[in-house]
Amino acid sequence: MECPCCSGKEYKDCCEPYHKDELLPKTPEVLMRSRYSAFSLHLVDYLVETTHPSKRPYHSKSEIDQWSKQNTLLKLIVVKAWDNYVHFKAYYQDHLGDFYEHEELSAFQKEGSKWYYVDGKFDL
Template sequence: MNCPCCSGKSYEDCCKLYHTGEKHAPTAEALMRSRFSAFAIPNGEYLMETTFPGKRKYHNKKDLQEWGEMNEWTKLEIIRTPTLNHVEFKAYYIDEDGNPQLHHELSVFQKMNERWYYVSGEFLD
């Protein structure tokens, strides 16, 4: 199976290593890719684990899992990584009504104890 993150690698050689905890994402971009894959699979547990601890109260594992399940995640496009802890991306998906959607975001990540975490994102047009 090709990895949902569009890296061109197999899932086993890419995001699965992060999802199982065998490895931690070495960069903010790698974490972004693994989080996209976690929506595509879906894996709400991983999405919560990789959310910055101080921000978890604003998220819910069940909601993250459901958002992954109700949509078909079709493509991830990394637009740019302007700094080590920022990633601009476009996530393409088909919503529950069968309509194509685009989620364009500039995400902020933070490294703590040698691990990257998602902190927040700004939606872009």
């Protein structure tokens, strides 16, 4: 199966090792791609675990699960990745058949050897 993160690699050679907790993402871009794939595959626990602990109270596990099941992710484009930021565009279709583009500048933070998603800016 091709990886949902649009890397062009097979899932088993791309995001699956992160989802199975066999490897830690080494960069914010790799973490962001693995989170995109996790949304696509409805891996809510992974999404929660890779969100910075200080931000987890602001994210509802059931809302993440519901959103991921009501929307189909179609394409990911990484515009630019640098330092602890990733600017990306994600394209998806909702359960009503409407198409959307989500553009975000995400911030990440590293603690020890693990990167976490902190937050994102959407008014780009």
